[in-house]
Amino acid sequence: MERKNSKEIIDIEKLPDHVVIEIFIRTGVSDWTQISCVKKQWASLFRTECFWQAALSHIYPFTNPSQTLPGPIPPGLAKRRFMALHISEQIFGCDPDIQVDEIVGHGYLFLKEQLQLSIMPPHSGILHGTMIADQFIGCGKSRDVAHELASRVWLAVLDNLEENHHTFCLLKRLAQEGDQVFLPYPYTRSIKVQWRVFEKLFTDFRDCFNHEVDYYDMLACAKSRFQPIPSAWLGY
Template structure:
């Protein structure tokens, strides 16, 4: 399970290669030079996803193919033949390019495990996950309550019931929080979310117990050394206000 997020990160970086990196790895002519692009695409999309970054570094032509829509269309058709581009996609979070669609499906497939009875939940969850994580990583993210509401609204706009929208949004928040790296930016981000999420919101926009617990858990474990004495007791007070029982591992500055 630990390898799954890493393969998603590799995929996301495949088409963001610098020209210098490609040139450094470029080699002389070979048999692939005489093949047309559509055959090269067929070969590349048959490789494991974890090998795509390395393949894109072989030569400029291959890197260009990974930046083209045709490769991602082929990859989508092979991996998810039922993914329809002409399907109506309402809501605030767009589907984007074929590459974006593939990354959303790939991410959802590797990070989440649930029954996709409606046939489109996996892609919805993938797009919502990418949207939320990207927004949290910018220097000045939107209000966390607004981001949470946007994710909920996306599921509601696509016809999901309130309880399902709430559950899916909670799973997405948990996955995003778990996959944030241990950095100063993440520490300040978690501190800000804990403070802002004091505001009460009605169901299905309310924050789940599991998500709030995970926020405090990361602060008291992964970022314990970053907490000043004032920060520690401030966060601990908030935690005691929210939860009846506090783990012993959270106690003691």
């Protein structure tokens, strides 16, 4: 069996890169990381534009790799576009409007990257969602629908931030600044987003508070915005 497996690997090595790429894109996306760890040559294929263009064409055949998108957030190269579509599919679920599907993913990637740059939130022009909402408005969505989609992007990003001290500090800052960061309707459904910020602080990050004063200050901040607050948020 070992000899047979060894022979199969040698045979694969003889294949030209474009054939290997066609084989790889037909495996599960979840397997790509493991495949790229087998050989340096294979890892390098996953870094090429050719691989991601082939993956786009095979897995998302409805897309045009050279298509430009409306709005201020650029689509990027083939890998970026593939990631945006995959995120839309995995996190938000498929939507009949394919173009909006891709833009949801781009908005998610853009906002998550901005939030992870530092513990200091970027300029509010980025945070309150108008840049993301402009993408949907550019596709012909109404203002209400566009800003509802922008808020969905916010909620998904908050749910998928890594659970570490950096994120804890970021959530505290967002909670303290409140409407200074999340401008009110129609820019985002800010109440939904602010609620999620406090919910994560008092559940997922409860143990990160250094002392009771810090916790009760944040709890007072929550009470000033929401009444009543859930019992799950209580009990430092």
